[in-house]
Amino acid sequence: MCGIVGAISSRNVVPALIAGLARLEYRGYDSAGVAVLDEEIRRVRRVGRVAELEAATREVSLTGSLGIGHTRWATHGGVTEPNAHPHVSGGLIAVVHNGIIENHDQKRDELKARGYVFESQTDTEVIAHLVHAHYRESGDLLGAVQQAAQELTGAYAIAVIARDHPDQMVVARMGCPLLIGLGDGENLIASDVSAVLSATRRVIFLEEGDTARLRRDGIELFDRHGTAITREEHLSDVSLASLELGPYSHYMQKEIHEQPKAIADTIAPLLDAGFVPALFGPRAADLLPQVQGVQIIACGTSFYAASVARYWIEAIAGVPCNVEVASEYRYRTVVANPSHLVVTISQSGETLDTMEALKYARSLGHDKTLSICNVRESAIPRASDLVFYTRAGAEIGVASTKAFTTQLIALFALAGTLAKLHGRLDDAAEQGYLDALRHLPGSVQHALNLEPQITAWAQKFATKDHALFLGRGLHYPIALEGALKLKEISYIHAEAYPAGELKHGPLALVDDNMPVVVIAPNDSLLEKVKSNMQEVRARGGELFVFADLDSHFSESDGVHVIRTPRHIGVLSPILHAVPVQLLAYHAALQRGTDVDKPRNLAKSVTVE
Known part of the structure; x- marks a missing residue:
């Protein structure tokens, strides 16, 4: 899920929402939508480009001084209008969300038992109904979002508006970037600074676990415990944006997400x-x-x-x-x-x-x-x-x-x-x-939205001294790259081999103390890779498998699986490079190394 914008103002915010979504198109998306408060929550969604959404908002004369917008790249559920954001619950709550909610199945079952009816296949609709459930009990939008956030597992950046509160918007962030743009008599939110630059260059980057309430004339910030806080204001300069850490902890993390x-x-x-x-x-x-x-x-x-x-x-x-x-x-x-x-x-x-x-x-x-x-x-x-x-x-x-x-x-x-x-x-x-x-x-x-799951893997890797990476064909070089990244920044000794070479020597290294990472795309070599994985399990090795969404893998004792997007053919190596980067980054964090400046290495190698 790819792009968020939002605004609260005394003017009609629909043009600003559309302009912001247009600036987020680079992220890739298949549908887009906006919701505004005009006495009632009014929503327009379209499968396709932002230009189609813009035309649709004009057709229905959509206006409002409080609104949220989203560009979606399908994860949970297909490319359909009912799956597009924003999602609305009970006519009272509208939500947009970037990220992946890992416990959405559990929460969906709980909410269904409480009488909620789901109109989409998305994990985001769970958030809308969960906020609604808390809001119905308290009437406090900020508190409802904070309570809902405590029940979510995964990565999210959320923006929420409520029919009965035309004077505020509430946002929350965990794992996915979200910033606030400070305007003149208005405030904005976005997942990328480019989406607010037409209105302001003054921005505040939310940190992990932050929530915020935006009004036209000010903002309130809270940490993950609900304690009121302040965050540093930045003056964005597009030419300097690439040199700023923004909401990230390290440049490597920032550059992975860029x-x-x-x-x-x-x-x-x-x-x-x-x-x-x-x-x-x-x-x-x-x-x-x-x-x-x-x-x-x-x-x-x-x-x-x-x-x-x-x-x-x-x-x-x-x-x-x-x-x-x-x-x-x-x-x-x-x-x-x-x-x-x-x-x-x-x-x-x-x-x-x-x-x-x-x-x-x-x-x-x-x-x-x-x-x-x-x-x-x-x-x-x-x-x-x-x-x-x-x-x-x-x-x-x-x-x-x-x-x-x-x-x-x-x-x-x-x-x-x-x-x-x-x-x-x-x-x-x-x-x-x-x-x-x-x-x-x-x-x-x-x-990138798989980062929370990869972080959990990294905790296991951080205690190891050695690791093995396996791949075949086009993906063998990605195994090599994964091993290099792990060595460079976590100082864990890692090697990579073509998976078919295991039996010609490297299998002697495998035991229950050497994690084995497998790049396993759904290509013509998948069955061969599965056979190589069995060789590892037969020797007590623990497997960590990056498998495409359409591969038929299931977790079992000693076999951990993270599902990347569906197989994308010859471009698959580019996609599979991302998880191994994240694995190295988070393993290094766990070990406390200097991620951006690993020992003995330099960015530009100008010596022999």
Whole structure:
């Protein structure tokens, strides 16, 4: 569930709600809705784009000085208008919600027993009825939301309005970002600062467990215990927003959660133009048609992105692809092939080993070079013939997160473009890939909503000294990336293997003290992965499985399962990168390490 806005004012807030939702479109969504108080709660919802919602509000002349809005990416229940937000209970309470309520089944049964009728399949409707139940007893909207929040397990950002209280809005936050925009004679709320900037740059970021009551002329803040508090006011500057922690505890956490937007920004030119050489610069139309093979050179996390790309380039484009660690490539005797495209990948554009490898490749006669980079005008792009700039924004945490996933977008764009130039990508297939990319930010947001469950896993990992990661095919590099992240920031020794290699040696390490993480998407190798998992269980190993929603996995003794979104085909590695990032982050928190600045490591590696 993807975007929240709300406003209380003396003016009609519907235009502000619609404008705010439009600014949240980057998160990915499939439906949208608003509810306003105009003597009664009036609600308009639509499946589709915000523009359709805006037209619908005009058709019914929707107005109100208090309102909430939402863009939804389906999790619980399909893409239907009854499942769209806001949800209303008894004509008295309207709610919008981001996150996942883990105990919604239990609460649904309890509420049904009390006579509540459910109109949707969502977990959010549980919140609406639960608030209604408490409000009916007390008539106190703030108290009703605070009581309901105490009964919820999971992640949420909630905004609530009540028919009988046109003078206030109540919000609550646990696990999902939520901020308050302080206006002139009005106040606003949103899940992202971009949604309030047209009205104000003065914002307050709510912290874990906070609730707040907003009126036109002021706000009241409370901590998780209901104690009145104050929070620091910030003056938002869009150009500086990427350098501010906001509601997050660490830059790494912030950057993990920024991935839906980073991905949306990076795919934007691709969605506009399709798989065309122009994505890679003005010379690409001349150089890329000559390419008969690809040599990718990178270090660390970028090397794992390259390893995923090898599968894409060979399977989609039918072009041979080799991947090599930069520090090895530059010191070995290489048989050069000038018909190959040399691709260097570096978040900073300053990585010394990669830069020197590029120089070495040029000295061997390679005259077709491409840089994938996140920093404009840095050294490696300047030394390359072609360039694809990812749009991740500033990445401050040493352990790369959003730079990694946006590198994967760039590499997928390369695979698709080469496939088109080689006659292996027809119009229908191209459109299919573009549609999948369009929905990717929403899928990533869904994966982020799994954070509370992953946090629980991390508590088990924090007491371990070793871990094993397994994957197959496209997802073996994601297992490698997961192991690297865990090593980098938690200092837990972790290794990754292709799952089929277990029986060739690593199985000797497995015992009841080594957690085994399995990347298990619902692809053609799933049954093979299941067999490998049985090998682990037979030796007493404890399995932690990231399985797609449409995979048939069930938890059992020694087998823990977290369900990621439904399988999304060849883009699945991007989605599965997110849970392993969160696992590493929360394991590091449990161990008390310096998450953003792990020992012995630097963000930009400019030494050999």
